[in-house]
Amino acid sequence: MIDLNSQLQAEVIKALKSLYLLEIKDLELQQTRKDFVGDVTLVVFPYLKASRKGPEQTSQEIGEYLKEHVSFIADFNVIKGFLNLVIADTVWLEKFGEILKTENYGKGEKKNETIMVEYSSPNTNKPLHLGHVRNILLGYSVSEILKAAGKDIIKTQIINDRGIHICKSMLAWQRWGNGETPDSTGVKGDKLVGNYYVKFDQEYKKEIESLVNEGLEEKEAKEQAPIILAAREMLKKWEQGDEEVVALWKKMNGWVYDGFDKTYKTMGVDFQKLYYESDTYLLGKKVVEEGLAKGVFEKDPDGSVWIDLTAEGLDRKILLRSDGTSVYMTQDIGTAIQRAEDFAINGMIYTVGNEQDYHFKVLFIILKKLGYAWAEHLYHLSYGMVDLPTGKMKSREGTVVDADDLMQEQIDTAKEISEELGKTEGMTEEEKTNLYNMVGMGALKYFILKVDPKKRMMFNPAESIDFQGNTGPFIQYTHARIKSLLRRAEKDGLLEKDFNASTYTSLAGVERELIKFLVQFPEVVQVAAEELSPAQIANYTYDLVKAYNAFYQQLPIFTDENESAVLFRIHLSAQTAEVVKMAMGLLGITVPKRM
RNA sequence: GGUCCCGUAGCUCAGCUGGAUAGAGCAUCUGCCUUCUAAGCAGACGGUCAUAGGUUCGAAUCCUAUCGGGAUCACCA
Numbered sequence: 246m247i248d249l250n251s252q253l254q255a256e257v258i259k260a261l262k263s264l265y266l267l268e269i270k271d272l273e274l275q276q277t278r279k280d281f282v283g284d285v286t287l288v289v290f291p292y293l294k295a296s297r298k299g300p301e302q303t304s305q306e307i308g309e310y311l312k313e314h315v316s317f318i319a320d321f322n323v324i325k326g327f328l329n330l331v332i333a334d335t336v337w338l339e340k341f342g343e344i345l346k347t348e349n350y351g352k353g354e355k356k357n358e359t360i361m362v363e364y365s366s367p368n369t370n371k372p373l374h375l376g377h378v379r380n381i382l383l384g385y386s387v388s389e390i391l392k393a394a395g396k397d398i399i400k401t402q403i404i405n406d407r408g409i410h411i412c413k414s415m416l417a418w419q420r421w422g423n424g425e426t427p428d429s430t431g432v433k434g435d436k437l438v439g440n441y442y443v444k445f446d447q448e449y450k451k452e453i454e455s456l457v458n459e460g461l462e463e464k465e466a467k468e469q470a471p472i473i474l475a476a477r478e479m480l481k482k483w484e485q486g487d488e489e490v491v492a493l494w495k496k497m498n499g500w501v502y503d504g505f506d507k508t509y510k511t512m513g514v515d516f517q518k519l520y521y522e523s524d525t526y527l528l529g530k531k532v533v534e535e536g537l538a539k540g541v542f543e544k545d546p547d548g549s550v551w552i553d554l555t556a557e558g559l560d561r562k563i564l565l566r567s568d569g570t571s572v573y574m575t576q577d578i579g580t581a582i583q584r585a586e587d588f589a590i591n592g593m594i595y596t597v598g599n600e601q602d603y604h605f606k607v608l609f610i611i612l613k614k615l616g617y618a619w620a621e622h623l624y625h626l627s628y629g630m631v632d633l634p635t636g637k638m639k640s641r642e643g644t645v646v647d648a649d650d651l652m653q654e655q656i657d658t659a660k661e662i663s664e665e666l667g668k669t670e671g672m673t674e675e676e677k678t679n680l681y682n683m684v685g686m687g688a689l690k691y692f693i694l695k696v697d698p699k700k701r702m703m704f705n706p707a708e709s710i711d712f713q714g715n716t717g718p719f720i721q722y723t724h725a726r727i728k729s730l731l732r733r734a735e736k737d738g739l740l741e742k743d744f745n746a747s748t749y750t751s752l753a754g755v756e757r758e759l760i761k762f763l764v765q766f767p768e769v770v771q772v773a774a775e776e777l778s779p780a781q782i783a784n785y786t787y788d789l790v791k792a793y794n795a796f797y798q799q800l801p802i803f804t805d806e807n808e809s810a811v812l813f814r815i816h817l818s819a820q821t822a823e824v825v826k827m828a829m830g831l832l833g834i835t836v837p838k839r840m
Numbered sequence: 841g842g843u844c845c846c847g848u849a850g851c852u853c854a855g856c857u858g859g860a861u862a863g864a865g866c867a868u869c870u871g872c873c874u875u876c877u878a879a880g881c882a883g884a885c886g887g888u889c890a891u892a893g894g895u896u897c898g899a900a901u902c903c904u905a906u907c908g909g910g911a912u913c914a915c916c917a
Contacts, residue, residue: 280860281860286859286860288859290859290897290898293897300897324860325860326860327859405917409916410917522917549915559843559913560913563914566915568915570915572916572917573916576917599844599910599911600911600912601911602845602912603912604912606844629846629910630911662879666877666879668879695853695854696853696854697853699846700845700846700853701910701911702852703851703852703853704852705851705852708851711852711865712879713879713880714864714865714866715853715864716865718879719865719880721879722879722880723880725877726876729876730876733876734876780853784854784864787854788864791864794881795881795882797876797880798872798880798882799881801875801876802876803875803876804875804876839877840879
């Protein structure tokens, strides 16, 4: 497709050269703001020195030149130093015709580039909560966006399945579980294990308290409480491969995975490859040798290994403890290298909260220093915390918003509203269930993804997520409405007729606006991919849908006397629905045919 | 204390590679269903873009300082 913008740029450059002998390489054109007439605006202030004239006269001259020399400039107007250019309707119609012919409109060319996207990466000692929800939705959506931009994606997660935290749940279950299982209790596996994690914490606190009453310092009490000693002992046994402990560990982790799978299924997300920390936690050690040999790392007299990043304005960072065990950073280095060995990847994206900005900064520098080619394309998809009105979520204070509960609430709300509005008449039970899921999850996903990932966001559990206005359901509704139109069009045999751009020539304002939005779509996808920002897609789709609704409300579709207008509007609607469907798909949101 | 992020309408958010009169949604108030789905449309109300300087023809956007909020700075993960 011809790129209108770059073509126009070239013409303006020519105009400046011919009028004022001004030689420039490129310049910025912007979209004309809504309240003014025109499509594209040139700000002429920067060229006043060359023109030696006032802003209005300069704009006028450039405008006249362009109107005369460029066929697709239909008109122009000047307001102060702003030259607003009007692009001919025929150009828009031509563009629209090209869009209709484009298969998979919006998708970028294949890039032959494979990126691994890591997201979710939970601990196995407690259920997923609202914080994970943002992580998971972002990771999934960014993956879909990158795919649409032409990259190959491998979705992955690293499951933090080992360590003292899981031993705590195991120990508590052993002591107080009475052999309970998810099956015997009907409790979802991750919830069951999470309950025992809480139980451990309660018992631990009691022990600390009684030790303090016996006269111990709190710090000592924390170290010496029998229950924590038992948990440490269990971890040691696990590391030695004690059969009984490992069997229990496998059993309880299995429950958790079953629980997580259900949650992932409701969310509609997936992974191609899973990494487990129990497999990777020793991996970084051999890299240490490599780093020492290359002189990237240094060894202290006590045997600990460090990297000195003071030259980069950072700290000295430890990579191997004096007892020879590895730390978080070492594991992450090892895991990254393992991944590059497992797959032919060109880069990686880590979806991790912004409290780990520093960690990833350091990690990426280290990997670069070690000289891996793929290390040039590592990104930390850093996102802000989700705040509650009460402040930060704290599991110990019971202020976490559980992922499953949250999703169920939205689905229930979707059901309530749908029934209230009487939208479900004639639907089968299955269709209804699907619809409630789609709309409920659509509301939740859109609510989270429309916000710039980098920013922290507010969620108030007391107020339900909106289903009106700038929301997922609003967009879904518009799609359903178009589908309804198309069903009628099909019945009337209108869909078989091709739209011919040359038969319909005078566009209404709302029609032109809508085409402009559709034209933008591929670029929006590219920008969203570059910025790793689903919010770009969400906000674009909202604007598109608003433009469609204005069109829908203002113009008749079937009842227009002009048959080519009817045909045009039906195709315009169909194309809008298609873009909406694809854009929402990039957010992991499905759209209904009826609602 | 060092480093990093943030502060836009009552609330939740766009806009931030400098450009026109700072935009949406929610909430409040007006209209519009006998014509294609009113989860919609049209409109009203609501702003010293935290504050103070600076750069510029032009600053919500860039720079500096101050205030306020948050994160991070472990031989934890």
